[in-house]
């Protein structure tokens with residue numbers, strides 16, 4: 001057993017760290033304020049061949065592993081949470097279901113456009129009355145000859161305004177419950193398809209979060225993704241991988257908060273000395289450092305298991321749950337260490353705090369993840 005990254009992983013980490021520091025970080029505060037989507041950054045990531053990183057080279061991907069994907073998400077999120085979630089969703093929610101369940105033709109047609117960056121990746125599972133309980137999907141797809149007619153709506157969908165198509169779930173056989181849900185690849189410019197970008201969010205302001213409305217959207221049978229009736233199962237498998245991305249995001253945001261807090265504690269003088277000399281502050285920083293170390297190790301272990309083709313449901317759930325909770329703790333304490341300045345936008349830690357909050361909710365709430373872990377350890 002060893003904990004070293006490979007040469008290739010180290011190279012990717014170095015490249016993306018420089019990119020994050022030089023290109024992503026400088027505009028992050030401004031984008032947060034103006035809610036401007038990081039479009040230019042994604043154009044540059046496409047040039048760097050990062051947008052298809054873990055997908056096979058035959059579809060234009062980078063052929064890299066999940067560990068490399070996690071390293072990229074962590075570094076981007078350290079600089080800007082919105083950029084981090086956009087990238088994580090693009091790969092692990094947008095591209096992954098196509099790579100995992102698509103036919104050869106679907107991969108050539110759709111996955112290749114994800115890899116090139118021609119389309120951002122998105123994934124439509126959540127509905128107004130079906131979030132954690134995704135089996136309660138109400139969107140329907142009715143067969144009409146060789147086509148399917150889809151009606152319904154989805155909410156909180158990341159990246160859809162910048163996606164040319166996305167995979168979404170619809171009920172094809174109501175009698176079968178969650179076994180009657182099928183996934184479809186739907187072009188976002190199809191007649192009857194509306195993408196609404198209108199949410200007022202707590203954080204991740206420059207990420208794109210949308211509502212989807214489907215009114216008599218017609219897609220051909222060849223757009224069924226995977227097997228009929230397996231959409232629910234496919235999306236649960238997809239979410240296992242997505243949780244590695246959210247875990248990596250949490251580690252990146254926690255690291256950013258820690259870096260700022262440590263630097264501030266060293267230079268802030270109170271009672272004649274730097275506040276980093278007070279044990280109360282030292283213990284906060286020691287705890288955050290330890291939690292980040294553990295969260296990063298858990299995320300990379302889950303990624304490693306996935307790369308080995310081994311089961312990783314439990315580890316991905318644990319990594320996402322732990323990392324998202326310590327990201328909240330780290331950003332909370334980073335504000336505390338900054339005192340009143342931490343409450344001000346200028347010092348950035350309040351952005352990290354707002355951005356981190358989503359991580360306990362998206363891709364499995366903390367409550368749902370505890371249920372997943374309980375099931376995996378044999379409670380039920």
Ligand SMILES: Cc1cc2nc3c(=O)[nH]c(=O)nc-3n(C[C@H](O)[C@H](O)[C@H](O)COP(=O)(O)OP(=O)(O)OC[C@H]3O[C@@H](n4cnc5c(N)ncnc54)[C@H](O)[C@@H]3O)c2cc1C
Nearest residue numbers: 123124125126131132133156157158361362363364365367
């Ligand atoms: C910014 C953002 C981006 C998102 N991006 C996407 C995306 O790209 N694609 C997508 O499909 N979805 C996306 N989501 C949706 C997200 O995955 C859901 O919000 C999440 O799964 C929770 O569902 P819900 O909001 O319906 O809450 P609910 O499921 O209604 O949960 C409400 C509360 O009840 C608890 N609860 C529910 N069921 C149980 C249970 N069985 N046991 C214990 N507690 C329970 C929950 O933990 C939570 O605390 C996004 C959400 C946000 C906010």
